[in-house]
Amino acid sequence: MSHAPHSPLPVGHYAYDEVDRTFLKQRVAQFRDQVERRISGALTEEEFKPLRLMNGLYLQLHAYMLRVAIPYGILNSGQMRALAQIAQRYDRDYGHFTTRQNIQFNWIRLEDTPDILALLADADMHAIQTSGNCIRNVTADQFAGAAADEVLDPRVHAEILRQWSTLHPEFTFLPRKFKIAISGSPQDRVAARFHDIGLMARNGENGRPVFEVYVGGGLGRTPIVGVKLRDDLPEEDLIAYLEAILRVYNEFGRRDNIYKARIKILVQALGVDEFRDRVNAEFVAMDRARYRLDERIVAAIRARFGVPDFDPAGQAAEKLAQQRKADRAFDFWVRTNTHAHKQPGYVSVTISCKPAGGIPGDVTSSQMNLLADLADQLSFGELRITHLQNVVLGHVRQDKLYGLWQTLEQNGLGTANVGFITDIVACPGLDYCALANARSIPIAQKLSERFASPDLQREIGPLRLNISGCINACGHHHAGHIGILGVDKRGEEAFQITLGGAADQDTVSIGQIIGAAMSEDETVDAIARIIDTYLARRTAGEQFIETCRRLGTAPFKDAAYATA
Amino acid sequence: MDRRNNRRDAEGSSVITANRLLDGRIVWLAADGEWSPFIRHAHVYSNADIEDALKQQIASAQDNELVGVYGVQVTVTASGPVPITSRERIRAGGPSVHPDFTPEWQEHPAVSPA
Ligand code: HEM
Ligand code: SF4
Numbered sequence: 001m002s003h004a005p006h007s008p009l010p011v012g013h014y015a016y017d018e019v020d021r022t023f024l025k026q027r028v029a030q031f032r033d034q035v036e037r038r039i040s041g042a043l044t045e046e047e048f049k050p051l052r053l054m055n056g057l058y059l060q061l062h063a064y065m066l067r068v069a070i071p072y073g074i075l076n077s078g079q080m081r082a083l084a085q086i087a088q089r090y091d092r093d094y095g096h097f098t099t100r101q102n103i104q105f106n107w108i109r110l111e112d113t114p115d116i117l118a119l120l121a122d123a124d125m126h127a128i129q130t131s132g133n134c135i136r137n138v139t140a141d142q143f144a145g146a147a148a149d150e151v152l153d154p155r156v157h158a159e160i161l162r163q164w165s166t167l168h169p170e171f172t173f174l175p176r177k178f179k180i181a182i183s184g185s186p187q188d189r190v191a192a193r194f195h196d197i198g199l200m201a202r203n204g205e206n207g208r209p210v211f212e213v214y215v216g217g218g219l220g221r222t223p224i225v226g227v228k229l230r231d232d233l234p235e236e237d238l239i240a241y242l243e244a245i246l247r248v249y250n251e252f253g254r255r256d257n258i259y260k261a262r263i264k265i266l267v268q269a270l271g272v273d274e275f276r277d278r279v280n281a282e283f284v285a286m287d288r289a290r291y292r293l294d295e296r297i298v299a300a301i302r303a304r305f306g307v308p309d310f311d312p313a314g315q316a317a318e319k320l321a322q323q324r325k326a327d328r329a330f331d332f333w334v335r336t337n338t339h340a341h342k343q344p345g346y347v348s349v350t351i352s353c354k355p356a357g358g359i360p361g362d363v364t365s366s367q368m369n370l371l372a373d374l375a376d377q378l379s380f381g382e383l384r385i386t387h388l389q390n391v392v393l394g395h396v397r398q399d400k401l402y403g404l405w406q407t408l409e410q411n412g413l414g415t416a417n418v419g420f421i422t423d424i425v426a427c428p429g430l431d432y433c434a435l436a437n438a439r440s441i442p443i444a445q446k447l448s449e450r451f452a453s454p455d456l457q458r459e460i461g462p463l464r465l466n467i468s469g470c471i472n473a474c475g476h477h478h479a480g481h482i483g484i485l486g487v488d489k490r491g492e493e494a495f496q497i498t499l500g501g502a503a504d505q506d507t508v509s510i511g512q513i514i515g516a517a518m519s520e521d522e523t524v525d526a527i528a529r530i531i532d533t534y535l536a537r538r539t540a541g542e543q544f545i546e547t548c549r550r551l552g553t554a555p556f557k558d559a560a561y562a563t564a
Numbered sequence: 565m566d567r568r569n570n571r572r573d574a575e576g577s578s579v580i581t582a583n584r585l586l587d588g589r590i591v592w593l594a595a596d597g598e599w600s601p602f603i604r605h606a607h608v609y610s611n612a613d614i615e616d617a618l619k620q621q622i623a624s625a626q627d628n629e630l631v632g633v634y635g636v637q638v639t640v641t642a643s644g645p646v647p648i649t650s651r652e653r654i655r656a657g658g659p660s661v662h663p664d665f666t667p668e669w670q671e672h673p674a675v676s677p678a
Contacts, residue, residue, distance in 0.1 A: 063588035109587040431659035441661045491649035
């Protein structure tokens with residue numbers, strides 16, 4: 001079989017070839033057989049559970065949940081339409097974009113799953129490595145291949161890591177799940193220090209890329225900021241070095257206690273120096289030639305990614321400037337929801353999936369189809385899912401923005417709130433999740449309504465508000481400037497507030513719990529008082545997180561627990 | 565199944581629940597031995613008696629095409645049994661954020677004749 005894709009190449013996306021497609025078809029056939037054997041009773045639930053989890057199928061509160069992989073968050077329009085079709089035909093007409101740049105469907109039937117996986121395979125998609133103690137979907141910067149501040153396109157290396165890690169025989173049964181994130185810009189847009197391995201790329205002295213390597217970060221029960229193992233790992237050693245890290249983890253990571261099994265616990269137990277020594281010992285003993293990531297390999301992978309054929313900038317910037325002047329609401333949206341592009345005349349657009357009072361990350365099938373159409377018309381057929389549960393069109397000409405915004409407005413997708421208090425991250429919580437203590441979505445909706453006023457949000461300025469329904473922290477609550485954690489008080493839901501977390505700035509920090517849990521409504525009121533305190537006490541131009549760091553949590557705690 | 569959800573007081577009463585194997589949907593064990601999507605049909609056991617019934621149902625889960633059989637403590641009200649935990653109330657009623665997705669929700673609503 002030849003290992004060469006058919007043209008034209010999908011923009012921003014690795015082109016599958018017949019080898020990849022045959023593999024996926026075989027996986028679907030294998031799972032179809034497993035489902036049949038489960039239904040006939042030939043496989044027990046205990047035998048079947050690991051098999052379904054390997055295909056992204058969980059049993060949640062109300063039904064099965066299917067988690068579909070979106071490698072490094074990139075979709076083409078055809079894939080988005082395939083997701084819309086699944087939502088419409090096999091689910092209840094919507095899907096939920098997650099903080100790991102994947103999508104979850106909440107109402108899946110076991111019987112339908114082989115057909116759904118076949119539909120995904122036809123669109124070069126799957127649900128492999130979305131569960132289990134393997135290397136999970138590698139996440140990447142949502143402005144990859146577009147951002148003005150980018151050093152290299154991290155998707156190429158994310159794809160290399162995907163190929164290296166998929167079905168890697170040594171790494172299918174790690175002590176616990178393993179999450180890697182990669183950023184191609186000096187600005188950390190991937191929460192690199194909250195991952196098992198976080199990579200930040202920059203150009204080295206010889207013009208070849210080097211990576212800063214962070215290890216042992218994570219959220220969950222034991223939130224830890226990752227530590228730096230290497231400052232300047234050459235590209236050619238990327239695979240060898242990561243392999244060495246994983247070998248050390250595989251050998252010494254704990255398998256006796258699920259709560260102590262992540263690599264972060266190993267790094268803390270050994271200390272970073274001892275951990276680094278062991279990785280280096282493994283690294284020097286390896287057959288480095290075998291793992292060498294040759295420039296030609298990188299070039300070959302890069303060649304499988306389509307690149308946009310940009311139009312000359314022309315008068316695009318001038319036209320945009322006029323339109324912004326003429327329409328104030330549009331101007332505000334441009335300010336919050338666009339990001340500087342390296343190509344003159346273009347920008348990247350973040351489409352907010354957080355309308356006032358809406359469910360963060362939930363998108364209906366008709367919205368998915370609309371997004372696919374817009375991607376075809378305006379962004380070379382390419383879409384990205386962000387780890388903050390929004391959707392990005394990477395390459396939009398500046399003179400097309402006004403029309404785009406108007407269409408989005410008409411379809412509930414035009415909210416100008418990216419980076420503001422209502423751009424809330426929330427996990428599915430107790431409305432869907434079998435592990436939850438409390439519901440995440442209703443409190444997100446109440447807060448989103450409470451702060452819906454665009455003027456108020458702009459007044460408050462940049463603020464990250466993250467909500468998890470339990471200590472597993474899928475909603476990244478510790479990484480929020482304000483975090484909310486759902487707890488269980490003898491069968492009733494309650495919420496704790498954390499303050500001072502940050503994932504995306506020079507100072508990464510873990511939010512601290514400020515006090516006892518409260519009811520949903522009390523928590524919403526407490527957060528409103530925290531915001532009032534910030535507005536009253538900030539200095540000119542000071543952002544919430546900065547005021548929080550300057551004053552410490554005490555004044556906010558007093559406000560939160562003050563009763564009228 | 566998470567043991568936390570299968571906790572019962574010595575006193576009190578409970579119902580038996582599971583997820584259907586084929587579609588994952590939640591069902592409740594009725595007095596006639598059938599499994600109903602509606603908790604109002606559920607047979608209420610006293611906590612003293614439920615263990616035997618549970619054991620039997622867990623043993624026959626495969627034959628009944630069920631997974632995750634366990635007991636849920638309830639308060640008995642005029643409109644039927646109501647679970648004491650928020651988790652089980654959400655299981656019984658559907659996600660609170662989609663009021664239309666109650667257990668009555670049908671996958672394939674009857675098509676009206678042309
Ligand atoms: C509804 C089904 C889900 C289940 C059963 C589940 C389960 C878990 C568990 C057990 C952990 C803790 C792992 C550990 O600390 O070792 C975890 C962490 C995490 N999950 Fe989920 N999760 C679910 C949904 C989601 C969703 C919807 C997202 C994205 C919004 C997500 C993203 C994450 C992230 C980012 C973490 C924390 C980061 C880390 O691994 O340290 N999960 N999840
Ligand atoms: S944080 Fe807890 S409640 Fe939320 S999705 Fe993760 S496991 Fe479920």
